[in-house]
Amino acid sequence: xxxxxxxxxxxxxxxxxxxxxxxxxxxxxxxxxxxxxxxxxxxxxxxxxxxxxxxxxxxxxxxxxxxxxxxxxxxxxxxxxxxxxxxxxxxxxxxx
Numbered sequence: 001x002x003x004x005x006x007x008x009x010x011x012x013x014x015x016x017x018x019x020x021x022x023x024x025x026x027x028x029x030x031x032x033x034x035x036x037x038x039x040x041x042x043x044x045x046x047x048x049x050x051x052x053x054x055x056x057x058x059x060x061x062x063x064x065x066x067x068x069x070x071x072x073x074x075x076x077x078x079x080x081x082x083x084x085x086x087x088x089x090x091x092x093x094x095x096x
Contacts, residue, residue, distance in 0.1 A: 021037045
């Protein structure tokens, strides 16, 4: 597991504030790996998910840091979404 994925898991768990996520979402970070977010929080993994969000590392960092709204990232083509759009919107609300 990369240091980038470790740091991203920590940042996502801080954003989730111990609440978990209703559903299963996967963040796929180009050239780094994948993170699963579910009722247990965030963890490194590449399991099956209701929705997969894919972005490059800079886009992912900007979303986690609050510098880029996930909806804006999607609309500008920097974030791709495959699967349940409702789950993606719920996750975007957590990241905002």
